[in-house]
Amino acid sequence: MPEFPTSIGTSDPTTIRLLGHDLAGELLGQVGFGELAFWLAARRRPSAGEVRLFEAVLVSLTDHGFTPTAIAARLTYYSAPDSVQGALAAGILGGGSRFLGVTEDTGRWLHRVLEGLDDAESRSDDDWDAVALEAVRAARAAGEKVPGIGHPVHKEADPRVPVMFAIAEDSGSLGAHLRLFAAVGRVHEQVLGRRLPLNGAGVAGAALADLGLPIELLRAFALLARTAGLIGHLAEERESPIAPAVYAEVDRNAVYVPLPDAGSA
Structure with a gap:
């Protein structure tokens, strides 16, 4: 049988192991999510000081108001409320050279x-x-x-x-x-x-x-942080929606502009 090596996680009928540790017996309730995210990416367990700075970074990037990523998530949720993963994905996909x-x-x-x-x-x-x-x-x-x-x-x-x-x-x-x-x-x-x-x-x-x-993964941490912010936006959208008004404002104020005359073929 072929082997597929991994240092992340494995499981059998009675145990789940993550990073070489018993998930239920050694990690649950003892390791915070920020520490675990660092550990997974860096392939080493961070110090307490490193966890503090890392989690501060995540908090700093969680939300910045009605950014295009948040608006995209809210509009997608309005369009497809049955697909929360689609709304989150829409927001995350907007993380690029201008935002995140x-x-x-x-x-x-x-x-x-x-x-x-x-x-x-x-x-x-x-x-x-x-x-x-x-x-x-x-x-x-x-x-x-x-x-x-x-x-x-x-x-x-x-x-x-x-x-x-x-x-x-x-x-x-x-x-x-x-x-x-x-x-x-x-x-x-x-x-x-x-x-x-x-x-x-x-x-x-x-x-x-x-x-x-890893330098090549730095954007991933910004996206990890913003995912929490997007979940917050979707939770708020359920109670105080703004997407219908955004959609209506754009749709009702659309103005047709004729294509420039390119001449006959």
């Missing part, structure tokens, strides 16, 4: 800048500023955006950012990605000509990267 995907984009960008950088732990703020300035200039020269700065709502400052930095430092998890991200916040105005706030999705990506989680 910034978490991954920022973590990837910071990680790329840090590759090959020696003695990261011993660098001063001035050293980090020099590294950040060079990276921002390189991004600008290449016509690329620097991810993690600017926000459509929080024009002056994102209230999540200083709290996340404080939790990272207090939990012993403030590493090179967060230090570089802070430096980007200090120096980018020299290159871009205007000051933009560091945003919550960006600091979340930096924190997740400092926690040693």
